[in-house]
Amino acid sequence: MKLSALLLFCAASVAQELSVRTLIFSSESSRNFVELTPQKPLDLSSFTLCLRVATELPQWKREFILFAYRTQDRDELNLWRESDGRIGLYLRTSSEPLLFTVPALGPMQTHLCVTWESSSGATAVFVDGKKSLTKIYKKYHTVSSGGRVVIGQDPDTLLGDFDAKQSFVGEISDINLWSSVLPHSSIKEIIGPYLRSSEGALFTVPALGPMQTHLCVTWESSSGATTVFVDGKKSLTKIYKKNHTVSSGGTVLIGQFRQFYKANGDSKSFFNSSL
Numbered sequence: 001m002k003l004s005a006l007l008l009f010c011a012a013s014v015a016q017e018l019s020v021r022t023l024i025f026s027s028e029s030s031r032n033f034v035e036l037t038p039q040k041p042l043d044l045s046s047f048t049l050c051l052r053v054a055t056e057l058p059q060w061k062r063e064f065i066l067f068a069y070r071t072q073d074r075d076e077l078n079l080w081r082e083s084d085g086r087i088g089l090y091l092r093t094s095s096e097p098l099l100f101t102v103p104a105l106g107p108m109q110t111h112l113c114v115t116w117e118s119s120s121g122a123t124a125v126f127v128d129g130k131k132s133l134t135k136i137y138k139k140y141h142t143v144s145s146g147g148r149v150v151i152g153q154d155p156d157t158l159l160g161d162f163d164a165k166q167s168f169v170g171e172i173s174d175i176n177l178w179s180s181v182l183p184h185s186s187i188k189e190i191i192g193p194y195l196r197s198s199e200g201a202l203f204t205v206p207a208l209g210p211m212q213t214h215l216c217v218t219w220e221s222s223s224g225a226t227t228v229f230v231d232g233k234k235s236l237t238k239i240y241k242k243n244h245t246v247s248s249g250g251t252v253l254i255g256q257f258r259q260f261y262k263a264n265g266d267s268k269s270f271f272n273s274s275l
């Protein structure tokens, strides 16, 4: 099944080839994918590819693809989360990636960028604005146009031969591809205030504990879209109680849970802490 994608093209000070908002892949499949159409042919001697990703696929279980740009014969520009948790960049190869060890991708959004430049081969990844070491990969190579960009599946032909065990499950958003290497300061800029303000505790699902945690939950009836924010970090979006309405006429209680309206609170469930 081919899903439709909302393409947003925004003005940028550098050439931006591709931009898309949010894609949700709710289950493993070999059919669900989104094809993105670049604004210009992807003849690239440098690029910055950024996206936000949240997934509940467990670490070590399997690999999954984050971004695929494939021509008829080659995987031209692919980005993978390998089964060992590393990020793999594949330029015109299906078997010789450049691998980066990064903090684990998980159910809370991670902002991920990769930059590459032909004349030096310099390649780096940025995770929530923090830069990896630089590695050298495919010096003097050029990314070729004539392919198709696919999110959600790994094509092994131009637009097919998908494998469910390589599919993406979760949420990918803010996919952007620029035909230049953005400076580190610009990558920090595009992440936005949420992640910048919580930099340093980004990759685990935080346990509630003795230090204050800021917790939000948002829900909207017409879509059922439900999201949790922990200290400003957004979880992936789930669909819950679509077309439901919360009713009026009740009482809001903090600190006690009442099984029945106006029943006495159970002292064992008292929330003995500050809110």
Ligand code: CA
Pocket (backbone or CB within 6 Å): 154, 155, 156, 161, 162, 163, 166
């Ligand atoms: Ca494959």
Ligand code: CA
Pocket (backbone or CB within 6 Å): 075, 094, 154, 155, 156
């Ligand atoms: Ca492939």
